[in-house]
Amino acid sequence: MTVHYNTPEMTSRLVRDFPRRTPTGRAIFIHVLDNCSTTENLRLLRANIEGLPGVTLVVSDVNLGFGKGMNTIASSDIIDESDILWLLNPDTKLSAGCLELLERELDAGYFAVVAPLIYSGDETDPWIWFCGGSISMRGIHVRHQLYGCKLAEAPDETFETEFVTGAAPMMRASTFRSVGGFPDNYFLYWEDTYLSWKVRSQGSRLGIVPSAHLWHAVGASSGFAQSPTFYYWVARNRFTFAKDIGIPRRRLIFGFGGLESLRPIARAALREPSGRWSKARAAIRGTLSGLRV
Incomplete structure (x- = not known):
């Protein structure tokens, strides 16, 4: 599931490049919510993804924000409690094996939420944007581990973390719904921090699968460097x-x-x-x- 806001090319590429089944044979359904994009950007998105098998598009006439937009998708009656949700930013690209590795780790049952190593930069000089994180209750801040490091510096094995970014967490619908999803009133940013805190406060674990890689443009819908x-x-x-x-x-x-x-x-x-x-x-x-x- 993904929330679109004026990035029709990126969102369309993500949807069109996605497989129709997971490596274990689960059918994949792609749910897109347009968050009150411009008329032209919505037209471009419709032209590119409508009619594709397994793809649904919901259009909001107001900008709900990222968290409430994701909540709107996740609350759909067509999504069962046992279904796996993969919340993805539209400005991401899957690397080979990413989906399989995350699905396998989630199915193992030790972690309630899993996420990949997320990198950015071009192919010749990629760098780590997210590989786990910490939440400091002393200063009330979040840190991305290994931010800016080379991909080769990431660990090999799956590990537990305090924080999972909202760019690409995978979990069952029951997990997302049990914590109330993202807070509706955050609009943008920190909703993933609350979700991470809430999941862990219920006694569940967050896991990072560093062998699963996902590319992220970083900030495409709010403006690069920074808005x-x-x-x-x-x-x-x-x-x-x-x-x-x-x-x-x-x-x-x-x-x-x-x-x-x-x-x-x-x-x-x-x-x-x-x-x-x-x-x-x-x-x-x-x-x-x-x-x-």
Whole structure:
């Protein structure tokens, strides 16, 4: 299942390149939700994927955000509790064996949620974007393990992690529904952090299968390197996540957490190659909005 927002070429390629059955013989059904794209981008998406076997397209007349969009798909009556859900960003590409390795690990039953190693960059110089992650309750921040490292530096064996990115988690529908899916009010970012926390709080495990590889364009629907949209929601939803899991607001204002609250503002102002002040203002607005949550 995937949520489309103004990336018809990427989404169409993902859908068209996907197999119709898993290596174990399970039938694959692809559910796409268009999140109020422009008329032209929706037309292009329809032209490319409508009529393909096993593909459904639902069109929303409002932008639901990533999490609520995924929740809308997952709540469909045609999806059974025992069905496997693979939530995929539209700007991803499967590498050989990725689906088989994830399916096998999920079927083994030790992990409730599994995810691949996700890499980015071009074919000549790929780098790791995600290979597991950690959630710090001291500073209220998330770190991607091995971020920026070469693929050869990744471990070989499947391992447990604290955090699974929302770009490509695989789980049964019963798991996704048991935690309530993603929080509807997050719109973008941090919804995967909440889902990871919630699954683990119920006593289940998250697993990374580093031998399964998936390419990710990184930020295609919100704008590359990074957009004001990214900075607003990343800053805001850190406060939302903290509130939702019972962390007092003062932890995000003072001390270690306070320094983390300044990080997106400083990053936008000092490290962005263009549009620094508009992005810094977005981060400030997101922080102020978060304080009012």
